[in-house]
Amino acid sequence: MATASKPQTGMKSAEKEELLRIEGISKIYDGTVKAVDDVSLTVYKGEIFGLLGGSGCGKSTLLRMLAGFEAPTKGKIYLAEQDITNLPAYQRPINMMFQSYALFPHLSVWENIAFGLKRDGMPKDQIAERVEKMLGLVQLTKFAPRKPHQLSGGQQQRVALARSLAKRPQLLLLDEPLGALDKKLRETTQLELVNIIEQVGVTCVLVTHDQEEAMTMASRIAVMSEGYFLQVGDPDTVYEMPNSRKVADFIGNVNMFEGVIEEDEPDHVTVRSLECIHYVGHGISGHAGMQVGVALRPEKVMLSKRKPKGDYNWAEGEVIEIVYFGAHTTYHLKLASGMVLKAQEINSTRDLSCGLTWGDKAYAHWSNEAMVVLTQ
Amino acid sequence: MSHGLNKYFGKAWMLAVYMFLYLPIVTLVIYSFNDSKLVTVWSHASLRWYSALAADADLISAVWLSLKIAFVSALMSVFFGTFVAFALNRYKRFVGRTFLSSMANMPLVMPEVIVGLALLLMLVSVQHWLGFPERGLFTILLGHALLGTAYAAVVVTSRLKEMDGRLDEAAMDLGSKPWQVFTLVTFPLLVPALVSAFLLTFTLSFDDVVLSAFLSGPGYNTMPMVIFSRARLGLNPTINAVATVTITVVTIAVIASSFYTSHVERKRKREMALAYSDAIR
Ligand SMILES: Nc1ncnc2c1ncn2[C@@H]1O[C@H](COP(=O)(O)OP(=O)(O)OP(=O)(O)O)[C@@H](O)[C@H]1O
Ligand SMILES: [Mg+2]
Numbered sequence: 001m002a003t004a005s006k007p008q009t010g011m012k013s014a015e016k017e018e019l020l021r022i023e024g025i026s027k028i029y030d031g032t033v034k035a036v037d038d039v040s041l042t043v044y045k046g047e048i049f050g051l052l053g054g055s056g057c058g059k060s061t062l063l064r065m066l067a068g069f070e071a072p073t074k075g076k077i078y079l080a081e082q083d084i085t086n087l088p089a090y091q092r093p094i095n096m097m098f099q100s101y102a103l104f105p106h107l108s109v110w111e112n113i114a115f116g117l118k119r120d121g122m123p124k125d126q127i128a129e130r131v132e133k134m135l136g137l138v139q140l141t142k143f144a145p146r147k148p149h150q151l152s153g154g155q156q157q158r159v160a161l162a163r164s165l166a167k168r169p170q171l172l173l174l175d176e177p178l179g180a181l182d183k184k185l186r187e188t189t190q191l192e193l194v195n196i197i198e199q200v201g202v203t204c205v206l207v208t209h210d211q212e213e214a215m216t217m218a219s220r221i222a223v224m225s226e227g228y229f230l231q232v233g234d235p236d237t238v239y240e241m242p243n244s245r246k247v248a249d250f251i252g253n254v255n256m257f258e259g260v261i262e263e264d265e266p267d268h269v270t271v272r273s274l275e276c277i278h279y280v281g282h283g284i285s286g287h288a289g290m291q292v293g294v295a296l297r298p299e300k301v302m303l304s305k306r307k308p309k310g311d312y313n314w315a316e317g318e319v320i321e322i323v324y325f326g327a328h329t330t331y332h333l334k335l336a337s338g339m340v341l342k343a344q345e346i347n348s349t350r351d352l353s354c355g356l357t358w359g360d361k362a363y364a365h366w367s368n369e370a371m372v373v374l375t376q
Numbered sequence: 377m378s379h380g381l382n383k384y385f386g387k388a389w390m391l392a393v394y395m396f397l398y399l400p401i402v403t404l405v406i407y408s409f410n411d412s413k414l415v416t417v418w419s420h421a422s423l424r425w426y427s428a429l430a431a432d433a434d435l436i437s438a439v440w441l442s443l444k445i446a447f448v449s450a451l452m453s454v455f456f457g458t459f460v461a462f463a464l465n466r467y468k469r470f471v472g473r474t475f476l477s478s479m480a481n482m483p484l485v486m487p488e489v490i491v492g493l494a495l496l497l498m499l500v501s502v503q504h505w506l507g508f509p510e511r512g513l514f515t516i517l518l519g520h521a522l523l524g525t526a527y528a529a530v531v532v533t534s535r536l537k538e539m540d541g542r543l544d545e546a547a548m549d550l551g552s553k554p555w556q557v558f559t560l561v562t563f564p565l566l567v568p569a570l571v572s573a574f575l576l577t578f579t580l581s582f583d584d585v586v587l588s589a590f591l592s593g594p595g596y597n598t599m600p601m602v603i604f605s606r607a608r609l610g611l612n613p614t615i616n617a618v619a620t621v622t623i624t625v626v627t628i629a630v631i632a633s634s635f636y637t638s639h640v641e642r643k644r645k646r647e648m649a650l651a652y653s654d655a656i657r
Contacts, residue, residue, distance in 0.1 A: 038449055067545075067549055068548075068549075069549075088548075089545070089548045090548050090549070090550075090551045090552055090553055091551075094549075094551065095548050095549055096545075096546075098542050098545075100540065100542060102540060102542035102543050102545070102546040103546075104543060104546070104547075104561060105543075105565065106564045106565060115547070115550050115560075116550030116551050119550060119551035119552055119556065147647075149644060149647065149648055150647045150648065150650065161548070163550075167550065167551070198531050279606060291397055352411075
């Protein structure tokens with residue numbers, strides 16, 4: 001890896017007690033489809049772990065193996081040091097909240113939440129007490145006698161959450177918990193969900209294909225592709241220090257330059273690309289002459305009409321597109337090489353700050369620490 | 377063709393189709409109240425053939441036999457059909473899966489005459505070797521259940537397919553052992569399909585004549601068999617009377633069940649609308 005790795009300073013990783021450990025797990029369907037490919041992972045108590053990746057990368061398969069619906073082809077799963085690889089789903093102290101909620105349509109909200117408790121043979125009065133508590137937690141007390149089809153999407157989602165929390169599982173699995181909600185409801189529900197999870201204090205593994213959702217909800221994320229993990233880390237580490245072109249591309253927007261390392265010094269590196277020369281203010285583990293990618297986030301690019309000083313870290317282009325988002329504006333700059341560079345400017349005053357319009361010549365520039373050099 | 381004419385043509389066409397479908401039945405019902413001994417000539421209205429029917433012990437016992445056979449064979453069909461549907465839908469891989477699936481569908485496409493003949497030959501040789509079963513009630517039941525199982529399996533399969541497999545997983549996830557998954561979740565959700573499979577196989581058995589003819593023994597004549605044999609001897613208005621009674625019963629059942637389903641559906645729609653207006657408030 002050619003990136004300088006940032007020390008793990010996330011406060012959560014310090015005082016951690018291990019809860020779930022996955023060792024070299026694989027799932028091969030029909031002898032050929034490698035849905036999950038040799039994945040190892042440790043999840044600590046109390047954390048919300050996000051599994052992020054595109055469609056078909058094996059997120060659900062991994063989750064289903066944790067729940068016990070799918071037997072791994074290879075590998076082991078430990079929960080609190082106990083090997084649960086061959087334990088049937090109904091004996092695992094793990095509960096799952098399903099993507100489509102999977103509420104029992106013939107049972108009322110109350111009975112749905114009580115379902116798991118009854119299977120455990122809990123005394124009736126305790127069941128009632130627990131169900132009432134869960135209903136209170138998700139604010140659905142007055143909907144207890146309703147059937148699932150008599151609830152709105154958001155309410156169904158909360159019933160599903162209450163049902164999966166009722167048994168006080170050691171581990172809660174969430175498969176696209178907000179996937180069926182519309183965008184607006186989703187944002188408020190994200191925070192609500194995190195609040196409830198933190199109130200209960202349950203450890204979670206959350207599957208999502210929405211990177212913003214993963215960033216806001218999870219304390220650590222894994223970026224998955226084709227059945228294996230590309231990178232595991234805090235959301236900000238993964239965002240600021242992606243370890244490969246794939247991760248940089250998947251998480252957020254990025255401008256990707258392709259170039260060759262010219263100077264490789266302990267305190268800085270220069271990379272020559274078609275567009276400009278990049279001066280990176282820290283050393284990397286590459287060598288001169290190496291083919292690398294330079295990733296630059298649009299919000300780290302500044303625009304001006306005057307030519308920047310120095311020979312490094314700027315490029316000249318023509319404004320071909322201005323996309324207004326309200327809080328910020330994204331400018332598309334067409335460079336001489338044909339590359340389109342995106343620059344995101346915050347709209348801090350009401351007149352658009354740098355006064356650029358379509359067809360203007362402009363200079364994009366950025367600091368020594370703005371970009372990441374990628375070898376993969 | 378102009379739009380207006382098109383519309384009239386459509387209506388006329390519909391009318392013709394309905395006439396074709398229902399006119400014979402209507403005629404049959406009307407003529408069951410005909411006093412004349414000739415089925416084609418109207419004299420005046422009377423209940424003569426209904427009292428004749430009440431006195432016709434052969435026909436009455438045939439109706440009873442048919443009802444009994446239909447009831448029991450429908451129960452058997454639903455029972456076995458559910459097993460077949462389950463095996464084929466919930467277990468992806470087992471030895472003989474393809475064999476079972478083609479065998480289960482075979483009676484649907486095989487001409488009934490062939491099925492009847494094959495069963496007859498088999499039963500005759502079994503009886504030859506083992507001394508039973510005597511041809512009669514039991515063998516008819518067997519044949520009807522065989523055919524019905526195939527139909528019931530189709531009905532149950534279609535319901536199982538549209539049922540969310542996640543529900544089974546959710547039940548298991550919450551601590552249900554496999555048999556509890558069935559009794560607590562799958563079965564309750566399957567009930568409507570089982571009811572319609574029962575009704576379908578019941579009517580299949582009730583009006584079956586081919587299999588019954590092959591498989592019945594002396595003294596076991598089902599209603600369709602009696603009607604069939606009497607019709608060949610010359611039409612007797614008593615048949616019209618028994619047909620009318622059957623039609624009345626079936627019609628009432630059909631209307632009641634469709635009223636029931638549409639009532640349930642409307643109630644569900646209303647409640648869903650309510651849920652969303654609640655959520656918005
Ligand atoms: N039961 C199965 N039999 C065969 N292949 C399967 C099965 N389930 C999943 N796969 C394959 O395994 C791969 C991973 O599937 P999975 O459902 O885990 O993806 P995912 O990451 O959850 O995607 P999505 O975001 O679309 O839900 C896919 O290529 C899929 O086609
Ligand atoms: Mg999935």
